[in-house]
Amino acid sequence: MNTIASILLFGMPGGWEMFIIIFVILLLFGAKKIPELARGLGRGIREFKDATKDIKKEIEDEADNINKSVKN
Structure with a gap:
């Protein structure tokens, strides 16, 4: 599946998703x-x-x- 189709299918990450991503990065790297x-x-x-x-x-x-x- 190409990138554009996956973005259209799943959408961009919202507020909570971005918060979780940032939290995981903080946990992994400190x-x-x-x-x-x-x-x-x-x-x-x-x-x-x-x-x-x-x-x-x-x-x-x-x-x-x-x-x-x-x-x-």
Whole structure:
């Protein structure tokens, strides 16, 4: 079953479901470990964004070089 069908079939978690999920996460990892996990997640997202910016810049630079060589 694909993701969209499962979301439509089961719906998004409501208030009580989210509370239970957060409670279970607190039980599994503990209050001291969650900030460390959040920091790691933030660093990972930042690295991913930086990598996508670098790739986009490389593609734009190559496109500019191709356009300059075609014009000459």
